[in-house]
Structure formats: C-alpha cells, structure tokens
Amino acid sequence: MRKSERLLQLLVLLRGRRRASTANELANRLQVSERTIYRDIQSLLLSGVDIVGEAGVGYCLQPGSGIPPLMFNEKELEALVLGIRLVKGWADDELCAAASTAQDKIRAVLPPQTQQAHEHKLTKYLVPDYNRQAHVKFSEVIRSSIDSTTILEIEYSDEKNNASTRTIKPLGLMFWGAKWTLVGWCQLRDDYRVFRLDRIADAKLTEKSFNTSPSCSFEHYVQQFGPGISTGFWD
Incomplete structure (x- = not known):
C-alpha cells in the first residue's frame, strides 16, 4: 500500500471513531507496525490535520476539524452507486428521495470521464x-x-391469515433480499417477534416511549443468529 493511500485510510479511521484510538489499534486495522502509525500521525500533523493525543494514550481528530474531501477508488464507487440503486428499488419513498440526492452529490464531484465510465458499467x-x-x-x-423508541401498534396477519393486534417495541428492520421484516419485542408474547412488512395492515405510533436493554435490543436479537453478523456501521 502506498503511503498516500495509507494516510487516507488513517484519516478515515480517525474520523469514524468517537473515542481516541491507540497506535496499536490503528496498526492492527491497517496491518502495519506501530512505528509506522507514529510516523504517519506526524506526517498528518505537519500537513495541517488537527489531531490530538499522544503515544500510549491514543489519537483522535479535534472536534469540528475539517479534512480534505475523500476520493473513491473504482470499486468503492461502484459499490456506492449499486447500493443507492438497491435503496431506490427496495426502500420507502423518503429513503428513495434521499438516495437520489446522495447520488447527485456523488456524481457532481466526479470528473466527466469517471462519470461516463461508471454509468456504462x-x-x-x-x-x-x-x-x-x-x-x-x-x-x-x-x-x-x-x-424515537416509541411503542408501535400494528394490525398483523400471519402466514395462515390469522389477524391480530400487536403492541410492540420496534427495535430494527432487516432486509432478506425480497422481504423487509420488523424485529420487535411483542408485549403480547413477551419475547422477540419478527413481522413481515407486507403483512402489516396498519401501523400507528403511540405516545408511549420505551427503553432498550442488554436483553431487549436489536443488537441482542441479531447476535442470536451467530458470529459474523453485525449491526455496527463502522465495522
């Protein structure tokens, strides 16, 4: 990996962390030595990037600090645009509109030749x-x-077309390639339940809020599927 690429990846890691990252953590992520991380931190500081921290404690970007705009390589750009198309094909109107504006912003900063190449691909x-x-x-x-962690009331029909009213703590949405499902804590069953969106006849927000817990959360539910599945955006 060239130094310029490594510095860019280091910036991405620092910007994506809410806490200070040690040189050891950064070295493991970038698969380089800690000494290389120290040299790269110094290079970024000399170039004007506002990094705070010290050896043995950790490093982070100063809140509100700006960094140069990031450029995507060919495969990253292809993945982004394909992801936007998936959202526009399988998400609700609000997210479809957001995906369209995101696509416009990406296209606006691409050189014309790059735009044409990726549109063709x-x-x-x-x-x-x-x-x-x-x-x-x-x-x-x-x-x-x-x-908003607000209790939801839904009218739902199961696979046998049995209708019921459910009061649930909505925890997260999962997409299975053809169907969206809502994962929630069902107060009737006092346990996790999964509801297909295309089987919901009605859904209403209540005025009651709820709290998640280690044993009642989307992350806890997903962990039951086994290792390797994560809800973390920055993983």
Whole structure:
C-alpha cells in the first residue's frame, strides 16, 4: 500500500471513531507496525490535520476539524452507486428521495470521464422496483418509531391469515433480499417477534416511549443468529 493511500485510510479511521484510538489499534486495522502509525500521525500533523493525543494514550481528530474531501477508488464507487440503486428499488419513498440526492452529490464531484465510465458499467446492474410499495408499507412510520423508541401498534396477519393486534417495541428492520421484516419485542408474547412488512395492515405510533436493554435490543436479537453478523456501521 502506498503511503498516500495509507494516510487516507488513517484519516478515515480517525474520523469514524468517537473515542481516541491507540497506535496499536490503528496498526492492527491497517496491518502495519506501530512505528509506522507514529510516523504517519506526524506526517498528518505537519500537513495541517488537527489531531490530538499522544503515544500510549491514543489519537483522535479535534472536534469540528475539517479534512480534505475523500476520493473513491473504482470499486468503492461502484459499490456506492449499486447500493443507492438497491435503496431506490427496495426502500420507502423518503429513503428513495434521499438516495437520489446522495447520488447527485456523488456524481457532481466526479470528473466527466469517471462519470461516463461508471454509468456504462452500471448498465449491467438492474434493480427492479416491481411491487415496491407493497414491500415497504408503513416503513416510514416504523423507522420513525425505531428512531424515537416509541411503542408501535400494528394490525398483523400471519402466514395462515390469522389477524391480530400487536403492541410492540420496534427495535430494527432487516432486509432478506425480497422481504423487509420488523424485529420487535411483542408485549403480547413477551419475547422477540419478527413481522413481515407486507403483512402489516396498519401501523400507528403511540405516545408511549420505551427503553432498550442488554436483553431487549436489536443488537441482542441479531447476535442470536451467530458470529459474523453485525449491526455496527463502522465495522
């Protein structure tokens, strides 16, 4: 890896951490020696990057400090644009609109030749949005309830078409490639339950909030699937 690429990755790591990172942690992530990390930190400081910390304690970017805009390599850009297309094909209207503006922002900073090359490559990917609305019913209400930790009441029909009213603590959404499911703590069953969005007939926010706990959270539910599955954005 060239030094310029390593410095850029080091900046990305520092910007993505809320706490100070030790040289050992950074060295393990970048697969270099601690001595290399110390030299790279010094290089960034000399170039004007506002890093605070010291050896043996850790390093972090000064809050509010700016760093040069990041450029994506070919595969990173391809992954980003494909991800945006997946969102536009399988998410609700609000997220679809956000994906479109994000795509416009990415396109705006790309050189014309890069734009043309990637537009051509991405014609080989197709993400149909057939019946999208049926698969994302009440998604905006559900996301709002998750973000605000607000109790949700839903009218739900199971695979045998048995209808019931459920009061749940909405914890997270999972996408299985064809279906969205809501993971929640069902007060009726006093346990985790998973609800397909296309089987929800109605969803209403209540005025009651809830708290998660180590034994009642989206992370705890996901861990039950086994090692290797993570909800962390920065993992």
